[in-house]
Amino acid sequence: MSVVEIIEKTKKNAGISKEDIAELLSVKGEDVSLLFSAASSVRDRVFGKKVFIYGFVYFSTYCRNNCAFCYYRRTNHLPRYRKTEDEVLALSASLKDAGINLVDLTMGEDPVMCANDYDELLRIVRRVRDEVGISIMASPGAVPEASFKRFTDAGADWFACYQETYNRELFSKLRLEQDFDNRLNQKIWAKNAGLLTEDGIMVGLGETLADRADSIIRMGSLGCQQIRAMTFVPQKGTPMENMRPTEPIDELISIAVMRLLFPNKLIPASLDVEGIAGLKTRLDAGANVITSIVPPHEDLAGVAQHELDIDNGRRSVEHVLHLLDEMGRKVATNTEYESLLKRLKAESK
Numbered sequence: 001m002s003v004v005e006i007i008e009k010t011k012k013n014a015g016i017s018k019e020d021i022a023e024l025l026s027v028k029g030e031d032v033s034l035l036f037s038a039a040s041s042v043r044d045r046v047f048g049k050k051v052f053i054y055g056f057v058y059f060s061t062y063c064r065n066n067c068a069f070c071y072y073r074r075t076n077h078l079p080r081y082r083k084t085e086d087e088v089l090a091l092s093a094s095l096k097d098a099g100i101n102l103v104d105l106t107m108g109e110d111p112v113m114c115a116n117d118y119d120e121l122l123r124i125v126r127r128v129r130d131e132v133g134i135s136i137m138a139s140p141g142a143v144p145e146a147s148f149k150r151f152t153d154a155g156a157d158w159f160a161c162y163q164e165t166y167n168r169e170l171f172s173k174l175r176l177e178q179d180f181d182n183r184l185n186q187k188i189w190a191k192n193a194g195l196l197t198e199d200g201i202m203v204g205l206g207e208t209l210a211d212r213a214d215s216i217i218r219m220g221s222l223g224c225q226q227i228r229a230m231t232f233v234p235q236k237g238t239p240m241e242n243m244r245p246t247e248p249i250d251e252l253i254s255i256a257v258m259r260l261l262f263p264n265k266l267i268p269a270s271l272d273v274e275g276i277a278g279l280k281t282r283l284d285a286g287a288n289v290i291t292s293i294v295p296p297h298e299d300l301a302g303v304a305q306h307e308l309d310i311d312n313g314r315r316s317v318e319h320v321l322h323l324l325d326e327m328g329r330k331v332a333t334n335t336e337y338e339s340l341l342k343r344l345k346a347e348s349k
Contacts, residue, residue, distance in 0.1 A: 003031040007038045010260040021213035024257045025250075032253065039256035039286030042263045047288050050332040051324060052266065052340075053317065054102045054137065054291045055095030058300055059083040059124075063108025065141070066176050069164075069205070071235035072108050078237065081299060082110065085124050092128045094295060098317035101337040102135040103128060104160070104291065109141035117147055122154040129155030134334070135341060137198070142178070142186055148193035157341055158226070159190035162200035165207055166215040174205060187222050196344055198226040203254055204246030205232050216258055225344045226266040226289065229254035231273045248274055252285040259286030276314040279323060290324075293317055 006020045027035050060082040066074045083091070092103045105125060107113055113121045121140055128136055137158035138151050151159060163183055165171050171180045187197045199219045203212065219227045231251040234241050251273065258267055269282030272292040279290065294300050294315045324331060332340075 003027055003034055007035070007260065010038075011042075016261065018210065018213045018217060021216060021257060021261070022209040024260070025209045025212055025253055027253060032249070035253065035256045035260075036285050039259040040284055043259055043267075043286045043288050046263050049329050050288075050336065051283070051329050052101045052289045052332050052337055053099070053293060053320060054104050054268075054289060055092070055098075055100040055317070056104050056106065056272075056292045056294050056300075057083075057088060057091050057095070058106045058294075059088045059091075060107035060110040060113055062110040062112065063141075064111050064114075065109050065178065067178075068174050068176055068239045069202070069232060069235065070238065073238060076235075076237040082112065085120070085127065088124050089127055089131060091295065091298060091300070092132045092134060095293070095317065096132055096134045098295075099321060099331060100134070100293065100317055101332060101334055102137055102157070103132075104137040104139055106139040106160075107141070113140070114143075118143065118150065122150055125151065125154040125156050135337060142183055145185070145189045148189045148195065151190075152194045157196055158198060159186070159195040160198040160200075160226075161186035161190070162198075162202075162228075163215070163219075164200070164202045165205060165211060166201075166218045167207060167211045170205065170207060170211070174202075184222075187224055191223060191348060194345070196226070196341065196348065197222070197224045198228065199224040200228040200230060201254070202232045203229050203251045206243075212254060216254065216261065220258075220262050220265070223348065224265070225348065226268065227258055227262065228268045228270065228291075229258065230270055233273060248278060248281075252281055255282060255285040255287050271315050271320075276319065276323065279320070280327060283327065283329070290320055293320055 006024055009016055061072045061080040063072050063074055095103055136156045137160055138156040139160040164174055168180050187199055190197045201215045229251050231248050234243050234245055255267055266289045267287045268289040268291040269287035270291045296316055
């Protein structure tokens with residue numbers, strides 16, 4: 001079956017198989033442009049020219065986990081930081097003032113922040129909600145089922161926890177000492193507690209096209225309102241630092257396929273892989289959220305690229321807004337974003 005025929009099947013929601021999805025993920029040459037054009041058209045039909053933008057506050061790089069791919073894995077001996085409550089509050093306020101729709105409060109599984117059933121983290125979430133008045137995504141890693149209601153009560157809108165892959169064998173090689181089902185359940189438990197959920201996969205970790213197709217299907221079937229794909233970037237000091245990375249085109253194709261399969265979902269264009277240089281291509285592939293916007297000169301890190309385009313200001317809100325204007329796209333107002341969240345929460349009940 002041709003790429004055009006499969007794209008038409010997605011438009012009609014006409015029994016798309018895992019084999020069809022794998023075929024789309026394998027496109028090359030002129031078929032890539034056809035795929036991107038179709039995905040971009042679907043995105044514009046559903047969301048128009050509006051884009052949502054998320055500020056990224058990676059406030060603690062301490063972590064008790066030892067993931068094989070992560071720069072901040074427990075056994076990687078490197079400088080780390082933990083921002084104070086007031087520092088996180090000030091950073092969130094400055095991002096809101098600059099025009100973001102949501103602040104993503106991200107940390108490694110920091111034992112200090114995890115202590116006493118996440119009391120310190122939840123106090124930060126509550127203060128950002130009450131004193132800054134901005135939508136919040138909590139990204140604290142895996143938490144116990146009984147703790148999720150506390151995140152809802154503190155004022156978080158979203159809970160993000162990336163599976164990276166739905167191939168259990170590959171998962172065990174990536175997220176060492178972690179349980180596949182416990183991480184999978186994070187999205188289910190978060191949804192049951194009234195939170196919107198985000199899941200994500202990493203592209204280029206040794207997965208097959210069938211694996212990638214299965215992961216996309218599984219993310220969609222979980223009911224996550226935001227799903228993403230990000231290219232694996234080898235990190236110094238990790239077991240995977242010498243692994244040859246895949247080209248970003250595979251991430252772009254994954255974004256386009258996700259958009260065709262799930263027209264109504266939020267799909268990020270992350271600045272954390274190629275920096276600002278990769279923004280347009282990800283939007284052209286069908287993304288409608290810009291993530292990993294980091295304010296400069298605040299000693300904050302990214303994840304896949306912990307320094308790329310941060311202190312030169314190219315990942316600042318102002319720079320992103322300028323580029324969006326050149327592309328003929330506009331950032332949604334916070335009122336528009338809050339209206340979207342209200343609708344998504346109502347639909348998830």
